[in-house]
Amino acid sequence: MNGEILGHSVQQKALARLAASGKLPTTILFSGIAGVGKFLVAKRLAFSLLCREGAFGGCGHCEYCSLLHAETHPDFFSVQCASKECDIDSLRELLYSLNLKSFFGKNRVVIFNNADELGVQSANLLLKSLEEPRPNTYYILVATHRGSLPPTLVSRCQVWFFDRLADSAVKTLLAGKEAAIQAAGLSLSEVVALADGSLAQVDTLIEKSELWKKLGSTLDQIAAGKVSLAPDLAAELAKDKEHLSESLKLLRLVVRSRMLSATNDEDKARWAICLSNLLTCERAIFERNLAAATVLLSTFLALHSAPQAVSFTTLHNSARLLDNVIV
Ligand SMILES: [Zn+2]
Structure with missing residues (x-):
């Protein structure tokens, strides 16, 4: 070898x-x-x-x-x-x-x-x-x-x-996938940033680029106040039970990228809380068997609330959360 x-x-x-x-x-x-x-x-x-x-x-x-x-x-x-x-x-x-x-x-x-x-x-x-x-x-x-x-x-x-791999290592390891990345409408630097030091999600990211783009734009709109989109998004994700786990991982990547690119503390905290809520969601769905549409809807609705408002988990203060979030 x-x-x-x-x-x-x-x-x-x-x-x-x-x-x-x-x-x-x-x-x-x-x-x-x-x-x-x-x-x-x-x-x-x-x-x-x-x-x-x-x-x-x-x-x-x-x-x-x-x-x-x-x-x-x-x-x-x-x-x-x-x-x-x-x-x-x-x-x-x-x-x-x-x-x-x-x-x-x-x-x-x-x-x-x-x-x-x-x-x-x-x-x-x-x-x-x-x-x-x-x-x-x-x-x-x-x-x-x-x-x-x-x-x-x-x-x-x-x-x-x-540890996670350095971005430069991820970039090198993605050599050979440039065509697929381009065909998915993504850029290499975008994929490197989303990969966050691991190759585990890269293929899903490339294969499901349409979905994560849609998730990103819908979540942006919900965060900006268009909460009427939340029930449909929750229902759509919950409906496809077979791919739910994969969709939720993708959702986490989207939320994480928003958190990292947020330009003010309030937005950073908003997305960080959403990320924490998503982890709780996954446990609620897969370990406690709660209805996916309901817990996802709570999470999406909380995204529009001010960060200091009650979140789905109500567990974290945002500053501590930002220090500790692990995806
Ligand atoms: Zn030998």
């Missing part, structure tokens, strides 16, 4: 040093927002541990690297925790197979991507396995929502944090 991964140079250098010196802990958790390259760094680390030369990311030409590139290395496992391959029986089988000696008698690496999607039962099974370390077996857990993992599991891991 040759080639640089943009960003995270501090983490990559430190991991390379630890892997080369044999001091790397056997259980590691990579934590950070989606779309910043955590899984790619995990793969680079895995390749370093399995390459004959021990080169960070793999030397690319030894027999082990060839197997890694062909995805046939018998001592490398990459598990997508959100998929069926990680049901409890498959996981049990995989963990049991780790009791046997590694195929080449050297290191063995298991990456659990989206580890925060492991069910409780699977997480507990994995925890049990981590409590009985096996020689030369490394576990790399990759997670966006570290808080969703059982604390007992997290406490077994050395946690590495991954």
Whole structure:
């Protein structure tokens, strides 16, 4: 796995040093927002541990690297925790197979991507396995929502944090998508600004450019006082249940961009409160099963109220909120 991964140079250098010196802990958790390259760094680390030369990311030409590139290395496992391959029986089988000696008698690496999607039962099974370390077996857990993992599991891991990517890195990574961006009626700098250091939403943004433009212009009008548009917008979004989660993420991006580009404190606070309300909305809809049209309507109507007026959550004062908002 040759080639640089943009960003995270501090983490990559430190991991390379630890892997080369044999001091790397056997259980590691990579934590950070989606779309910043955590899984790619995990793969680079895995390749370093399995390459004959021990080169960070793999030397690319030894027999082990060839197997890694062909995805046939018998001592490398990459598990997508959100998929069926990680049901409890498959996981049990995989963990049991780790009791046997590694195929080449050297290191063995298991990456659990989206580890925060492991069910409780699977997480507990994995925890049990981590409590009985096996020689030369490394576990790399990759997670966006570290808080969703059982604390007992997290406490077994050395946690590495991954920040957002710099805009310059996002720009470089978007090379090759210029045509799609242009076709969507967007500019590269607009997408870089909206991406906000992560590639997670970029494709949605490009594919759904019509929708987010419409959301932006409708929300602008509601904020300016045309509240009669709010019920229709809420109803329209709520109707498409299948894509509701995606639409709400897009809505957050729109609101966040308005917050960042607001030119006065009052507008900044207005959009910041709206952003906070949207997060509450998502929990209300997906965790408490409340009617999406109703909670969205409350949020849209609150957008027109003065920022100091009662918001949907009534929890935050705007200054604190601006310091703490995480999307
Ligand atoms: Zn190699």
